[in-house]
Every structure is written in structure tokens, then in C-alpha cells.
Amino acid sequence: MFSTRVPHRQYVFSIPIMLRIYFKYDRSLLTGLCQCAYRSLLTFLREVVGLKNGVPGVVMAIHTFEEYPHKFHPHLHAIVTDGLFRNTGTFYVMRQTDLKPLEDLFRVEVFKFLRKEGKITDELIQKLRGLRAKAEQVKHTQDTAEVNNKESVNIIDVSKYQPNKVPSLT
Numbered sequence: 001m002f003s004t005r006v007p008h009r010q011y012v013f014s015i016p017i018m019l020r021i022y023f024k025y026d027r028s029l030l031t032g033l034c035q036c037a038y039r040s041l042l043t044f045l046r047e048v049v050g051l052k053n054g055v056p057g058v059v060m061a062i063h064t065f066e067e068y069p070h071k072f073h074p075h076l077h078a079i080v081t082d083g084l085f086r087n088t089g090t091f092y093v094m095r096q097t098d099l100k101p102l103e104d105l106f107r108v109e110v111f112k113f114l115r116k117e118g119k120i121t122d123e124l125i126q127k128l129r130g131l132r133a134k135a136e137q138v139k140h141t142q143d144t145a146e147v148n149n150k151e152s153v154n155i156i157d158v159s160k161y162q163p164n165k166v167p168s169l170t
Contacts, residue, residue: 006057006091007082013037013106014075016128022119023064023074029117030062030074036109037076044102045084049092054084107132 015023015033023029038058045056060078065071083093111128114120 007093008057008079009082011037011041011078011080011102012075013040013078014073015110016131018124018128019110019114019120020072020074022114022117024072026119029114029119030064032113032117033074033110034060034062034076036113037078037106040102040105040109041078041080043105045080045094047101048094048097049084051084051086051092054086054092056084057081 013033013036023033037060041056041058046052046054058078058080060076063073063075063077065073081091083091085091111120111125115122115125
């Protein structure tokens with residue numbers, strides 16, 4: 001019923017260092033982190049593809065670098081179809097688009113989840129948002145300085161690459 005060749009891409013979902021401690025001492029939160037990533041992907045893809053009932057194919061893995069306790073870094077790797085399926089099996093490919101809204105959706109989902117779990121407060125959320133805005137401002141200033149100094153600036157946007165095809169198993 002489904003084609004064996006569907007375009008896909010890998011996403012990596014990471015969280016700020018400040019929030020990692022909650023996941024280190026409460027591993028059950030990792031399930032919620034996966035759910036945050038899935039909800040973000042679903043919302044994002046449905047908006048971009050324009051298919052409100054479409055469903056992506058998703059395989060997700062949790063990585064923590066647990067063998068290095070001082071470098072505990074919970075993050076998710078997700079292989080995701082580059083579009084959505086209808087319940088008929090028809091696949092709709094996602095157009096090239098900016099992935100920043102997906103990042104923003106994920107951030108909001110994680111904040112809501114951790115607040116609901118009683119791990120963070122609204123004050124901490126505001127602090128993290130402020131740090132993020134400041135970091136983006138500094139990065140923009142550095143990028144501008146590099147361009148003004150006529151140094152080479154190489155920015156690679158992997159979302160513009162042709163997505164890989166799933167190999168046929170037959």
C-alpha cells in the first residue's frame with residue numbers, strides 16, 4: 001500500500017544546558033521530551049504541507065551520553081518523512097521551508113511540559129528566552145562583523161539539500 005521510497009530527513013532536538021539536570025535525575029521525563037518533539041513535528045508539517053489530518057512517519061532515538069555523567073546531554077535524533085501521509089497512503093512532500101518555526105514550536109512544547117511537571121517556573125522560562133534572544137543578537141553582530149571585515153562566511157543550510165530516499169528492502 002505504501003511506497004518504499006519516501007523522502008526523509010534527520011532532525012536533532014536538543015535542550016538548553018540549564019534544563020538537562022531535570023532529565024538526568026528523572027529519566028521518565030525523556031518520554032515527555034519525545035512527545036514534545038513529535039507534537040512539534042506534527043504541527044509544523046501539517047502547517048507547511050497544508051494537510052490538517054496528515055501523519056508523518058517518525059523514528060526517534062534518545063541519546064544521553066550517559067557513559068560520560070559529567071557531560072549528560074539528553075537529545076533526540078529523529079528520522080522523519082519529508083512530508084505527510086493521508087490515511088489512504090498518499091504521500092504529500094513538504095516544500096522547502098525555513099525550519100526556525102519548528103525550533104520555536106519545540107521550545108514552547110518543552111517549556112509547557114516542564115512547567116506542567118513542576119520542574120520550571122515562568123520566571124525561569126523568561127530567563128531562558130532572554131538568554132536566547134541575547135545569544136541570537138550576539139551571533140548576528142558577529143556575522144555582520146565577519147561580513148564587514150570581508151572574511152569568508154560559510155553557512156550551510158542542510159534543509160536545502162535534496163532529501164535522501166529510503167532504500168528498497170526488496
